[in-house]
Amino acid sequence: MVEASVVPAKAATGREQWEADFSAQADGRPRFNRSGIRLQPIYGPEDWCAPQSFDERIGYPGQFPYTRGIYPAMYRGRGWSRRMLIGLGTPEDFNRRQKDMLASGSNAVNFIPCNSVFRGYDIDEVDPLLVGTCGTAVNTLEDMRIAMDGIDIAGVSLGMNDPSPFTLLAFILLLAEERGTPWSKLSGTSNQADFISHFVANHMFYRLSLEGSRRVLVDHIRFMNRHSPAWNPLSIVGQHMQQAGATPAQAMGFALSSAFYYIDLCIAAGMNIDDFVHRFTFFFDVSISFFEEIAKFRAGRRVWARLLRERYGAKAERSLRFKFHAQTSGADLTRQQPLNNIARVAIQGLAAILSGMQSLHTDAYDEAIATPSARTARIAIQTQNILAEETGVTDVIDPLGGSWFIERLTDQMEDAILAVIARVDALGGMFEAVRQGFVQAEIGRSAESAQLQVETGETTVVGVNKYKVPDTDDHRTPVDRPNSAAIDRQYDRLARFKQQRSQAQLQKGLSGLAHAANHTNANVYEAVVEAIRCGATHGEVVTTLRRELGFGQPLNLAG
C-alpha cells in the first residue's frame, strides 16, 4: 500500500463558494444595526444551529424562557389590545374621540391628560393658551365622569397615562364606586408609574422628587394589588429612553434594570416576589429597525424570565411572563412628506406583531407635526386592523422563530442587553446610575451618534436627507385645536366645582394626605383616593405631596 503523497484539494463547501462569490460582488460596506451589532450578509445553520439548546433558548410559547411569546395561544387566542393614545381638549372631546375609536376597532383606553395635568397642575394654575393642546384637561372627579360617560370602564382595559401620585386612577376608582362597579372588576395599567424613566428622559412627567415618587409608588402597588388585583400598578418604560436616543438594546437593558430596582423596593417593603411582580408590565418603542426590534423583544422576554428565576427565585409562571405595550416610534416619523409616515407606521406595527406584544398604539402620520387629528388617528387604528385581519400575519405564532438570522440576532441582542444591565449593576443599580447621570450620558451619546449619521447621510431618512421634494405644501395637514370657548367653559366648571364642595371636607382630605405622607406606616395612595373623595382636585393633591415629599426637579438638561 502506498500512501497518497498528495492530499487532493477538498472541494469548497457551498458556504465557502458563496463567500468567495459574495466578496466579488458586494459593496464592502459593513452593516450595523442601531444597537451596534454587525450584521452578516447571510446566516446559515453554522451561525445558529444548536438543536440541543432548542428547549433551553427557544421552546414553545407560554413555556420558559418565553422567547416565542408569553401565552400558549398568542394571537390565536385573544388578540392584542388595540390601544390608541387619545388626549385633546375637554373631557367631552375625549369622550367623543374615545367612542369613535372604540367603534373603529380599538378595544382599550389610553388616556392622555393635558400637559398641565402631567406637570401636576390644575388648569387654573397655567396659561390658558396651553390647555388642552396635547391632552385632555381633567382635574376633578366630575371631569372624569364626563370623559368616561357611556364607556364601560370595567369592559375595556384602561391605560392611564398618569404619573405618581396617580390621581386620574383615583378618579376612576371613585367613578367605579358611583357606578356600583367593584374595583376588582377593573383592569388596566398605571402607564406612567416608572419615575426613573421620567427623571432620565421625560421630564414633563416628573412630578415628585425621586424619594417622594419612590414612596408613593410602593404604596400604590400595595394598594392596587390588594383592592384591584387585575390592575397593573407599574409599567416600566423603555419607550421614553429610546425616544430620547437610546439604542434598542440600551432601552431594553435600562428598562430591565429599572424593573429590578422596583422589585428590590417591593421586596424591601416586605412583599413576596410571586405576589406582585406578575402585575409589572412594560412599555416600549418599536422603531423601523425591523428585525432588530423583533429580536429585542424576543431577547427581552428571555432575559426577564431567566433573571426573575435566578436573581429573585420567582417560581410562579405568571411572574416570568414579560408583558408589554408597544408604541410605534414617533422619532422615526418625518415632518417632510408626512403621508410617508403611514408606510413607516405599518412596518413598525408589523415588527410589533411579529415580536409578540400584548398591546399596541400606532402613531398617526402627523405625529411629527402636531397632536393627531381625528382623521389621522383613524388611519392609525385602521392600520392595526389591516395588519391584524387582512394580512394573515397573526395566524402563526412567532413566525420568524427558527430563522438562523433571527435566532442569532436574538442571542446577540440578549448579550447586548445583559451588558447594559451589568454596567448598571456595577454602578450600584438603576437608581444610582441615574442619580450619577450615567444613563442620561449614555443616551445622549447614542442620540448624538444617530443624528450625526443622519447628517452625514450614513443613515437614510427618506424625504429628509434623500429623495427630497421641493418644500411646497407637502407637509400641511389640518391640526386639531382645542375650542377656546370650550376651554373657557372648562375653567368655569373648575371654578364652580371648587366653590360647591365642602371646604371642611376638603381640608380633612388634604390634611389626611399630608399626614400620610409623613408617616410611613400609612398608605399614601389610600390617602390620595380619600382626599379626592373629599373633593380635592388633581392639582391640590400634587401640590400637597410636592410640599411634603419634594418637587421633582431633573438634572440640568445639558449641563
Place this chain on the structure above:
Amino acid sequence: MRKQIKVLLTKIGLDGHDRGFRLVAAALRDAGMEVLPTGPWLKIDEVVSIAMQEDVEVIGISSLSFDHLLVPKLMTRLRDEGLDDVLVIVGGIVPDEDVGELIASGVAEVFHPGASLAEVVRFIEDRVWEKRNAMLAKVVNG
C-alpha cells in the same frame, strides 16, 4: 479677537422633551459658542432676566408640545426690557400655521424636525455677525 457667541438655550411652558435640546446644545458648543442651558419649565420672566444678566446674543427655545404658543409673550417682554437685538430662534414641533405668528412677533427662525445641526449653527453665526457688523457700522458712522 472674535468674541464668543453666547446662547441661552431653554424651555418654557410645560413640556420636558429634551432630545433636540441636548443635540443642539452639543452642536453649538462644538461650533465654539458658549451655551447656557437651563432646566425645563422656565417662566417668561426668568428667561428675560437670565438673558439680561448674562448679556446673551441668542435665545434658543425648544418646544415640542405647543409651548411655542407662549413665545410671542416672551418677545413682547424682551422688547419691553430693551432686548430687541437678541436673536431668538425656536426649534421643535411647530405647526406651519403657527410659524407666521412667531415670525411676526420677532422670532428670527423656526427649525422643524429634519433641520440639520449644521444648518442651525450656520444660521446663528450668520445672523449674529450681521447684527455685530450692523452695530459696528452704526458706531463708526455715528
